Amino acid sequence: MSDVRLDAVRKVYPGGVEAVKGVSLEIADGQFCVLVGPSGCGKSTLLRMVAGLETISGGTCAIDGKVVNEIEPAERDIAMVFQNYALYPHMSVYDNMAYGLRNRGTPKDEIDARVKEAARILEVEPFLARKPKALSGGQRQRVAMGRAIVRKPKVFLFDEPLSNLDAKLRIQMRVEIKKLQRALKTTSIYVTHDQLEAMTLADQLVVMNKGQVEQAGAPLDLYEKPQTIFVAGFIGAPPMNLVTVPEAGLPGLTLIERPAGPVVLGIRPEHLHEQPMGPDTLTVEIVVSAVEAVGAETYLYGALHGHGPELIVRVPGRATHAPGQRIRACAEASQLHFFNPQTGRRID
């Protein structure tokens, strides 16, 4: 058992910046938890507090049932993969991976066995004698992972480990990290601001904003039932359409059922379709202003009724639409999200 439990954790940096404002989270043993959020929302700060690289200003952090607030990083039995990899530049790949074990006085033959095993898993065997300088970005990334897994820690911490790689390698490494974590069953906390990475990796997805948790849960739960306007706009690409609808309604927008009072209506581009299919409750009329074809699907950008709020509609395959065209799109009641414009919270 090695779960991580955060209880009302706060961080105030010297100088008064409150980077984390009371975060409570429970990460079960073996779970892959992903923290996402916009830049500066406190993701790294939270991760570094779990690692012990930043002091905790308030609340408690417990690993494996033991409060670690006052415990040194070395004694927390965690491993961290940094964005810039933080490999030791003067040591060979082998020594980079062996360093942590040597510091802990592991017997020599066991070090050798573990390093070779990790090198085999991560396919870095041919480079064991090289210095990090002589490796490509992807290979360095693997060595950084290797350095984390040889120690068999209780928790893996990742701070945007893939953001320095090109798009293709990023997808490949993302799949490998997922497989590796599944195989090792090590509790992991992973920070990213790439929401695709977040959706695909997470068992538990935590959306953070301004130092607080907006919503935590299974990725698809967040996609299907975002609890706040922020989460609704953050999860999904292209983002959910969010339209403020006053009590009196909007020209070009027909809503059969809706909560009373002014609301923010949310509808994902992929849930708007041109042919009515059954009991649609929403119909919008849009004047197309731009067409974006990405191959498998096409995104239509346009303003409601020609001059209202901007909306995005996804149509499958190739589209024949042209800018200036007037279209009608519908959506079913089950796909609509309503939010309170004052509190930003979901109305069910």
Add this chain to the structure above:
Amino acid sequence: MEKRVVFHGKLLPFLLLAPQLLVTLIFFYLPAGQAVWQSFLVQDAFGLSTEFVWFENYQILFAKGEYYRTMLTTAIFSSLVAFFSLSIALLFAVQADKHIKFATGYKTLLIWPYAVAPAIAGVLWLFMFQPSLGLVSQAIRAAGFEWNPLLDQNHAMALVVMAATWKQISYNFLFFLAGLQAIPKSVIEAAAIDGATPMRRFWTIIFPLLSPTTFFLLVVNIVYVFFDTFGIIDAATQGGPAKGTETLVYKVFSDGKSGGDLGGSAAQSVVLMVIVIALTAIQFRYVERKVQY
């Protein structure tokens, strides 16, 4: 598009380089050439006749045990100064790197000694350690230790080592601090997570990563001790007592000026020149390769 100014003709580049070339020529190559020429000559005691003697000056120089003694003195002096000024500067730099909050004041204080002229540094230390009146000497005596750099060679050596070290720490400190700040913080953090104690982190990560800086400073410091400490020695001990603090560069001066042996003194300065050229060559060769990781 990159904009480029193109000069036609060769005159302008030469004119622009001329002042620097002239300065180098007049103040460096000319005296160096003179020294080499002089080292092949012998003057009689009254300066009336001069004779060209090829390498006789060098033969005499290397035949005398005295010159080797001076070499040994210089070696001891420079190793001590290099060792202490490098290690103390590194210690200070590590502290400044940690508490970067107060660093500005701390750094300013540390840089002051570098602005003090060598001769003044010598006099300053001489005053503090002057056997009968010096403040520090009185304290040392009060502690029951018989301190007298005017009579005891080891005490004199300690005095000039302290003065020369004190003056060089600032320079080394600045380079070490810059070197420390160039080490990514995450590398140190990774080592901390990897279970290395602060001491172990220093010796296995920080120190090796600083080695290019250390090597560069080592060479610079040796050159400094060889030449720039002349003022300190002249002001503090004049090479005494009984030549106990006479370094190679001080001997050039005392043999040439007081001893009147211009040829011998020129030969010594040529030897020194060769040493510096060798040191510089080593620096260029190895800073690029061996010490890099």
